[in-house]
Amino acid sequence: MTEIVSELQRDRVYRLAASGTRSDGRTPEEVRPITVEKNFATNAEGSARVKLGNTDVLVGVKVEMGEPYPDTPDSGVLSTGAELVPLASPEFESGPPRPEAIELARVVDRGIREAHTIDLKKLCITPKEKVWICFVDIHALDYDGNLFDAASYGALAALTCTKVPASKLGLQDYPLPIQNYPVSITAAKIKDVIVIDPNLQEEQIADARLTVATDENGDIRAMQKGLKGSFSYEEVNRIIGLALKVSDVIRAKLKA
Amino acid sequence: MEDIEHLEKKMKLIDENGLRIDGRKPIQLRPIKMEVGVLKKADGSAYLEWGGNKVLAAVYGPREAHPRHMQDPTRALVQCRYNMAPFSVTERKRPGPDRRSVEISKVISEAFNSVIFTEQFPRASVDIFIEILQADAGTRCAGLTAASMALADAGIPMRDLVASCAVGKIDGIVCLDLRKEEDNYGDADMPVAMIPRTGEILLLQMDGHLTLEEFDRGFTMVKDAIGRIYEMQKEALRKRYAVSAEELEEPAEQAPPPEPRSEPEPPEPYPPEQQFQPDQDDMEGQQ
Numbered sequence: 001m002t003e004i005v006s007e008l009q010r011d012r013v014y015r016l017a018a019s020g021t022r023s024d025g026r027t028p029e030e031v032r033p034i035t036v037e038k039n040f041a042t043n044a045e046g047s048a049r050v051k052l053g054n055t056d057v058l059v060g061v062k063v064e065m066g067e068p069y070p071d072t073p074d075s076g077v078l079s080t081g082a083e084l085v086p087l088a089s090p091e092f093e094s095g096p097p098r099p100e101a102i103e104l105a106r107v108v109d110r111g112i113r114e115a116h117t118i119d120l121k122k123l124c125i126t127p128k129e130k131v132w133i134c135f136v137d138i139h140a141l142d143y144d145g146n147l148f149d150a151a152s153y154g155a156l157a158a159l160t161c162t163k164v165p166a167s168k169l170g171l172q173d174y175p176l177p178i179q180n181y182p183v184s185i186t187a188a189k190i191k192d193v194i195v196i197d198p199n200l201q202e203e204q205i206a207d208a209r210l211t212v213a214t215d216e217n218g219d220i221r222a223m224q225k226g227l228k229g230s231f232s233y234e235e236v237n238r239i240i241g242l243a244l245k246v247s248d249v250i251r252a253k254l255k256a
Numbered sequence: 257m258e259d260i261e262h263l264e265k266k267m268k269l270i271d272e273n274g275l276r277i278d279g280r281k282p283i284q285l286r287p288i289k290m291e292v293g294v295l296k297k298a299d300g301s302a303y304l305e306w307g308g309n310k311v312l313a314a315v316y317g318p319r320e321a322h323p324r325h326m327q328d329p330t331r332a333l334v335q336c337r338y339n340m341a342p343f344s345v346t347e348r349k350r351p352g353p354d355r356r357s358v359e360i361s362k363v364i365s366e367a368f369n370s371v372i373f374t375e376q377f378p379r380a381s382v383d384i385f386i387e388i389l390q391a392d393a394g395t396r397c398a399g400l401t402a403a404s405m406a407l408a409d410a411g412i413p414m415r416d417l418v419a420s421c422a423v424g425k426i427d428g429i430v431c432l433d434l435r436k437e438e439d440n441y442g443d444a445d446m447p448v449a450m451i452p453r454t455g456e457i458l459l460l461q462m463d464g465h466l467t468l469e470e471f472d473r474g475f476t477m478v479k480d481a482i483g484r485i486y487e488m489q490k491e492a493l494r495k496r497y498a499v500s501a502e503e504l505e506e507p508a509e510q511a512p513p514p515e516p517r518s519e520p521e522p523p524e525p526y527p528p529e530q531q532f533q534p535d536q537d538d539m540e541g542q543q
Contacts, residue, residue, distance in 0.1 A: 099362040102355045114463045207370075210460070220471055223446070223462035228369035230456035233475060240468065 010205045017193040023201050024053070029242055031185075031197040034153065034253055038161040046162025046176065049141075050154040053199060056088075056142035059154030061162045063176070065125065066133040076123020076131045080109035082138035082151060089143035105138060107224045108152045108184075111213035112136070115182035115221040117159060122177040125169070132164055134176070145200035148211050148224075152184040157254045182221050183251045185243035186211040189229060196242050210236065212243045216251065267441050269426040276438065282431040285421070285481055290402070290492035292409045298385075300410025302492070304402040307435055308392025313402035314385045315410040321381035332377035336365040336384040338399055344391045360396050367400065367449050367458035373413040382412055393439040394422050397447050400459065405489050409496070418458055419485040420449035423478035425466060430474045432481050444470075448478045452486040455479070 013023055020028065032053030041047040044060035051057075068075060082105035084092040097105075112118070123132035136158065138151040162176040188198035188206035195202055198209075207229025213222040220240065225231065231239075270276055280286070286307030295301035298314035305311075321327045338360045342351050353361070364386070372382060384406070386399035397420040404418040424434040426442040439445055444464025450457050466474065 099358050102358045103362055106355060106359050110463050114465065215465075218468065220462060220466045220468070221464070223460055224363075225457065225460035226363070226366060228366050230370055230451070230458050231460070232455055233457065233479070236457060236460065236475075237472075240471070 009201070013201050013205055014190050014193070017190050017195055017202070022195060022199075024199055026195075028193065028195045029245070031149075031246055031250065032199070034250060036153070036157045036253060036256075038157055044158075045165055046158045046160075048154050048157035048161065050150055050157060052146060052150040052153065052197065054142060054144035055146060055150045055200075056140075056144075057147065057150040057154045058139045058141055059151065059158040060137050060139070061158045061176075062135045062137070063162060063164050064133050064135065065130055065168070068124070068128065068131040072120075073128040074124045074131075075120040076118070077133040078109065078113055078118060078120065078136065079133060080105045080112070080136045080138070080155070082108070082140070084140050084143070084147075088140040092140070092143070103224075103226070104147055104151060107148055107211055107222070108138060108155050109136070110222040110224070111152050111182045111184050112155060112159070115180040115213065115215050117156065117178060117180050117182060119177035119179050123164070134159075134162070143200065145198050145203040146186050148186045148209075149184050149197060152182075152213070153250065153254055156181060156183075160255060180215055181251050181255060182213040182215050183243075183247035183254070184211055184213045184222075185239075185247060187239040187242065189231060189235065194235060194239060194242075196239070196246070210239050212240055214240070214243055214247050218244050267437070269438050269441060270429055270431075274429075276426070276431065278435065280431075282429055283477060283481075285433045285484070286435065288485065288488055290405065290488055292405050292492050292496040298406070298410070300406040300408065300412070302402045302405035302409060304398050304405075306394065306398040306401075307433070308390060309388070309395055309398045310390035311395065311398045311402045312387045312389060313399060313406040314387075315382065315403070315406040315412065316385070317382040317410070318377040318380035318412070319383070321379060326381075327379040329378055331374035332372070332380040332382050334365050334369045334372055334374065334382050334384070336361050336368065336386065336403065338364060338386045338388070338396065340388040340391060340395070344388045360399075363459055363461065364396065364400050364403065367418060368403070368407070370456075370458060371415045371418055371451060372407070373415070376413055382407070391436075393434050393436040393445075394447070396420070396459075397422050397433075397449070400449050401485060401489065405492060408489075408493055416451045416453050417486060417489050418449055419452055419482045419489060420447065420459065421478050421481040421485055422447040423474040423481075425464060425470060425474070430470050430477065432477055446471075446474060446478070448475070448482065450479065450482050452479075452483045 035051045037049045040049040041060050045063040046061040049058045082101045084101045086092045136155050163173045167173050187196045187210050189208040209226040211224045289305040291303045294303040300315040302313050321333050338357050342349050384403045388395045400420040425444040426438045444466045446462040449459035
């Protein structure tokens, strides 16, 4: 994502952040308002449209029958993809997925996978032969910063309302077995200031980014540092602390 | 199938003496061998063996960035391509970039961006190529560590060397530098790259399950390991350039020290296999 930000604006966003306020009036430790609309796309087995401030993401889950991986013959499969479609931002272009989209999909995937959100064992139909495959597809609709968290909230919300289409086998559809609810929090470092849930302006001038996924026990399930700058250990710890502080409220919202 | 799953779960990664499957203690690294300046055509290169990993890194540049529209008029681009040879893993990997290597290339490029003085080379590109010839977990750390030496070998102005290592959790115990079996059946893995001198974290990824206390302990361990790897990197560079310096000197002037290029001490005492021989019979007996 290329940034063209004037020095004036860069300076303004930094000075605001340094003074404890932000360009959108939030405190550095405040997440933008989240709205969750589940079952937005009814042809999907599960879906959710999540707005994080003005960032708008639609995540759809398709559940289809397929073959298991040879090394996990009795487990279902989770597969996560992301499309940064040009409709969502002047910075996005059509064509094959760029590294940004791949990183986004993989970071969202990691949070869900490592927290064992889906009980994949319960998605086995015939060991070695047939299992349910969950395709989680992230579709960015409006990009105003922090796609990582918006997409990961969308994915979790969509999974919570996903139905396994067992009626295709003459059985009853059943809800996807969900056993853990990891919440991702992304922080941006602008010079020496740390803000969570960066908006687009903040993201464009950020030096470094850290995404932390934590579970209900307050344990860490996944992390990803991004961008060209660096973090000190103290900063990483502070971000983990901030993530734990806000994640419960968000978790409740996504479960509901 | 149940049985296989059972076996996998039961596979003991740490024995009753607190040792790992290759006899290491939790804080021990696998043996590491580094060599700088191994390729002719590249501007800088390094070869690294780290346990079962064999990694080559090459650096080209600073050279004109292509395609032109990618050029940054204020600084150089740092572009890394991490690539695994199809035969580097047990199951053949399809050649070319997959999603995993695209992500790793991205995070490594970003890690080097803040150490290289990119502003000295507007419109240019510093291209880093990492080839994994043989993989045994921890390839991104090995690749990054090798690339850092290749950058130094290419004479790219940098703030410092970057060193990298992973810490993880196996059988509930926080351990450094997981090998393949430990990574596959372990509980967590966290690769870290730092500038050891300043403590700046340039790469940080984590997957699995760590409590805050484990994260804290793991970080302290990996920071220490990164410091040790940094010393090995410097030693490998010294070894490469000590020779050239000598050749330039007038022979009579400076008597070379008796054994200037003796093999550097292995930085981590790696338990020789024999050390565990006496116990082995007992252990087999118990099983």
